[in-house]
Amino acid sequence: MSQIAEETRSQILSLVNDFVRRDVMPVVQEMEENDTYPEGLVDQMAEFGLFGITIPEQFGGMGLDHITFAMVFEELSKGWMSLTGPIGTHHVMASIIFNSGTSRQKTRWLPKMASGEIRGGLGLTEASGGSDIQSIQTKAIKDGDHYLITGSKMFITNGDRGHAFAVLAKTDTEAIPPYKGMSCFIINKDTPGFSVGRKLNKLGYRGVGTCELIFENAIVPSENLIGEVEGEGFPQVMSALESGRINVAARAVGVAQAAFESAIRYSQTRVTFGKPISSHQAIQLKLADMATRIQAARLLTYEAAKDKELGKRVDLQSGMAKLYASEMCAYVAMESMRIHGGYGYIKDLPIERYYRDAPLMIIGEGTNEILSLLIARRLLDEYRL
Numbered sequence: 001m002s003q004i005a006e007e008t009r010s011q012i013l014s015l016v017n018d019f020v021r022r023d024v025m026p027v028v029q030e031m032e033e034n035d036t037y038p039e040g041l042v043d044q045m046a047e048f049g050l051f052g053i054t055i056p057e058q059f060g061g062m063g064l065d066h067i068t069f070a071m072v073f074e075e076l077s078k079g080w081m082s083l084t085g086p087i088g089t090h091h092v093m094a095s096i097i098f099n100s101g102t103s104r105q106k107t108r109w110l111p112k113m114a115s116g117e118i119r120g121g122l123g124l125t126e127a128s129g130g131s132d133i134q135s136i137q138t139k140a141i142k143d144g145d146h147y148l149i150t151g152s153k154m155f156i157t158n159g160d161r162g163h164a165f166a167v168l169a170k171t172d173t174e175a176i177p178p179y180k181g182m183s184c185f186i187i188n189k190d191t192p193g194f195s196v197g198r199k200l201n202k203l204g205y206r207g208v209g210t211c212e213l214i215f216e217n218a219i220v221p222s223e224n225l226i227g228e229v230e231g232e233g234f235p236q237v238m239s240a241l242e243s244g245r246i247n248v249a250a251r252a253v254g255v256a257q258a259a260f261e262s263a264i265r266y267s268q269t270r271v272t273f274g275k276p277i278s279s280h281q282a283i284q285l286k287l288a289d290m291a292t293r294i295q296a297a298r299l300l301t302y303e304a305a306k307d308k309e310l311g312k313r314v315d316l317q318s319g320m321a322k323l324y325a326s327e328m329c330a331y332v333a334m335e336s337m338r339i340h341g342g343y344g345y346i347k348d349l350p351i352e353r354y355y356r357d358a359p360l361m362i363i364g365e366g367t368n369e370i371l372s373l374l375i376a377r378r379l380l381d382e383y384r385l
């Protein structure tokens, strides 16, 4: 890594760290409780350039590497994991456009996405099932110089606040295997026939909206078909999801780190049987185990990010990082709650929020069951007798 890149990384991390301590920490509990969209905080993140952090400089972004991006996600998640929502799938969409879009699509969308003027999202999941993505029902039928899109998407992050979405639809419903008939479209909020449905009420990951998207003969110009080729949507999206999974792993590391830091501080002030609970061996074993698991998850995440940066295929590494980090996060959040005893269960402290936020990382960007199957498939290929 060059010295300039290292300096940029440390500057951005210190900026984000200050932002979290100064602007996020004082308001997070109340905003989370009220499920308030953190408009001012998200605007500040746009001003810092976080909507363009991995978008190349030629398109107005910062062009930073995937490890720096993971570190930023970790820092934000230490304060409030929901803040990564509006920029997480935004970056997956930007990466689909950068990797697979035509040069016209890149110049049209990426500069405005980098500045945060256009905030993106990702529409894959449907109500009938997210794991079996090839069974989606949303259809796109070519009609002159545009497509008519019909169907709906479920659980879409930032559906209410996003301005445009990368949406997977079937342009050929007869294709075998089905993924060969899938195409990816950029769909603007103001598209005729497109509307946003209800905002779902969630266990955690509050503040940021999770919504239904509805397409009723939505009229989408042909030039919004990614790469302007049909049938390529599935690999376009899957490749970009590798970085999405690295981001989810980094969020899990951040939430777990915050839960651990609360626990290690609390353990030194809470006294039972005449001494701080940190003197009890049972608590020490928990602290050691939590810190070791967090570090292991962090290294898996950085390793996947490093390989992604080198342009390698990282479905195995990103899958392992997301799988391990998310399970670790749920475990560490629970251990932190145990260390805090009854106070950990009360909303005055952030521990119960970490506990509620952790499951999203297990379910989102491919459930851990599905990721385990993908990891096993890749390993069986590699070790084929």
Ligand SMILES: Cc1cc2nc3c(=O)[nH]c(=O)nc-3n(C[C@H](O)[C@H](O)[C@H](O)COP(=O)(O)OP(=O)(O)OC[C@H]3O[C@@H](n4cnc5c(N)ncnc54)[C@H](O)[C@@H]3O)c2cc1C
Residues within 6 Å of the ligand: 089, 121, 122, 123, 124, 125, 126, 127, 128, 129, 130, 131, 132, 154, 155, 156, 157, 158, 202, 205, 210, 360, 363, 364, 365, 366, 367, 368, 369, 370, 373
């Ligand atoms: C807060 C939130 C935000 C989200 N944001 C987005 C977004 O921005 N964009 C988007 O497109 N989606 C988004 N999702 C959707 C998410 O990706 C899906 O929920 C997830 O992929 C699982 O799909 P499903 O909920 O339909 O579960 P299902 O696919 O119905 O799975 C149910 C259960 O069965 C298991 N299962 C299914 N198939 C198999 C199998 N073959 N073998 C073993 N186990 C299996 C699953 O692991 C799971 O445990 C979001 C979800 C949430 C909760």
